[in-house]
Amino acid sequence: MRPAQGLGFIYLSLLAALLLTVIPVPYQLTLFRPDWALLVVMYWTLALPRRVNIGTAFVVGFLTDVLVGTVLGVNALAFSVVSFVVGVNYLKIRNFAVIQQALLVGLLLALYQLLVFWLSHFLTGVNFRPAYLWPVVIGMLVWPWLFWLLRRYRRQLKIQ
Template structure:
């Protein structure tokens, strides 16, 4: 496969994650929606840290801010911080089992949610609710399936 096709699939998966983020769901389920963009970003940062890096995370965060309607730059900063932590430790994280990775990704998702809350509280005065952490649990549950799906396509398409 040519490198341009590999990059195309990476950005296609990120676009699909953006679409999953803004897809309407019933109000009761919206609270439990995983952070799709961050999960896909973490996978690609873990698998190919030289191709998907902090710059990509910042760009995807800006797109998420625009699509979701949050304060511009909040998701961008939080995505960048989490992507940095994953990129710096990608060699260690790769050696973990998928279940251990799921628990670690839960910590990264919690870091993201707490950064998002802190920035929102600083900028708009939002108060903390424990319900902010439901996407952490659903993200941990989704991680193994997302990991296996993206890894399968990465190997099948020979993306390096």
């Protein structure tokens, strides 16, 4: 596969994750929606850190800010910090079993939620609710399936 085709699939998967982030769901399920865009950014940063890096994470985070309607830059900064942590430690994380990766992804998602809460609290006065942590738990449960799906397509399409 040519490099441009591989990059096209990466961007397509990021676009699909952004669409999953804003697709309407019943009100009762909104708290249980995983952070799709961040999960996909973490996968690609882990798999191909030279193609998907902090800059890509910042752009996807900024697009998430625009689509969700939060203060501009909050998700962009949080995505960048999480992507930096994954990018610096990608060789170690790759050697973990998928269940261990899911636990680490849970920690990174908790870091993301904490950063978003802190920034939102200082900028708009949002108060903390324990329900903010549901996307962390759901993201941990979704990670093995998302990892398997994206890795399967990455290998099938020979994206490097």
